[in-house]
Amino acid sequence: MLGATTTAADRRKRFRELLGGSDIVQFPGAINPINAQIIEQTGFEGVYISGGAFSASLGLPDIGLTTLSEVADHGRAISRVTNLPTFIDADTGWGEAMNVARTVQEFEDAGIAGMHLEDQVNPKRCGHLDGKEVVPTSEMVKRISAAAKGRRDDNFVICARTDSRAGEGLDAAIERAKAYVDAGADMIFPEAMRDLGEFEAFATSVDVPILANMTEFGKSELFTTEQLAGAGVRLVIYPVTTLRIAMGAIKRGLETIRSTGTQADLVDGMQTRADLYETIDYAAYSDFDSDVFNFSQEGHQ
Structure with a gap:
């Protein structure tokens, strides 16, 4: 994290x-x-x-x-x-x-x-x-x-x-x-x-x-x-190499969206939300917040 x-x-x-x-x-x-x-x-x-x-x-x-x-x-x-x-x-x-x-x-x-x-x-x-x-x-x-x-x-x-x-x-x-x-x-x-x-x-x-x-x-x-x-x-x-891979995919994807009016045909080739969160270790950030912000204001004025 x-x-x-x-x-x-x-x-x-x-x-x-x-x-x-x-x-x-x-x-x-x-x-x-x-x-x-x-x-x-x-x-x-x-x-x-x-x-x-x-x-x-x-x-x-x-x-x-x-x-x-x-x-x-x-x-x-x-x-x-x-x-x-x-x-x-x-x-x-x-x-x-x-x-x-x-x-x-x-x-x-x-x-x-x-x-x-x-x-x-x-x-x-x-x-x-x-x-x-x-x-x-x-x-x-x-x-x-x-x-x-x-x-x-x-x-x-x-x-x-x-x-x-x-x-x-x-x-x-x-x-x-x-x-x-x-x-x-x-x-x-x-x-x-x-x-x-x-x-x-x-x-x-x-x-x-x-x-x-x-x-x-x-x-x-x-x-x-x-x-x-x-x-x-x-x-x-x-x-x-990675720039060329990414730019080639982006250009083809934008052309598809422009011609069809939707990205639906591109979804299978995309990084999923789950894979993105795993890549950036999203869960660890959530756990960190949970450990730090674990206080309650009940009983306090």
Whole structure:
């Protein structure tokens, strides 16, 4: 009731344990707090908080228009309700080195377990679009170093994302990843890989976990966890999947209501009231109220 029963420190420790284990883990993207609760109740190991999904939910493109305070508040709302570690998209860190350090601390204060920084220039673009530009390696090294220096909880995970594969080639992207690890990155996020062999090349070149982004309609094939694990990937995220599922269903449902004049044909596919109440633990709130408001005014004036 009222949120997570574990501490943020415990969830960060758990994130480290998952990354240090032998099994691949899955972090679906949550577009809001109840989505995170469903992810936890479905049995996943963690929750991803996508910058692209958050931008879209505000009716904005994913080009760096959201602010640190907006994203931190969004992350806090999601992290508050789940006992799973939450992993958030920090874009390019919202500024120079000192801003990146502050970003880490804002996310720590929001209860988040880890974040990823990317090496794109501003304004950034979606990682699976053409025309991306990256900063020099030295600039990204400064971002990672600042993030590591700003961290107060050693278990807070700092992941370096590189978008350099498209413009500089695989070998150059791997060399960047090595420099990012040397600067303090705990994990590498190679964006827009073209096949399993490219993931494997990263995994064998650095001694930190590798993340795979399984986003729909992108550059990468939608590989299974078994395939990705075989290529050495430790964490897989599904950043916009739940948003796309929800928006597709909403659009189809609204079209049905508009054309038929009723939602009657849609009810079988809806979350029921009972399931909603179970998801948000409605009964616990009622029990809490009953325990607190158990006095009587009889005999009092």
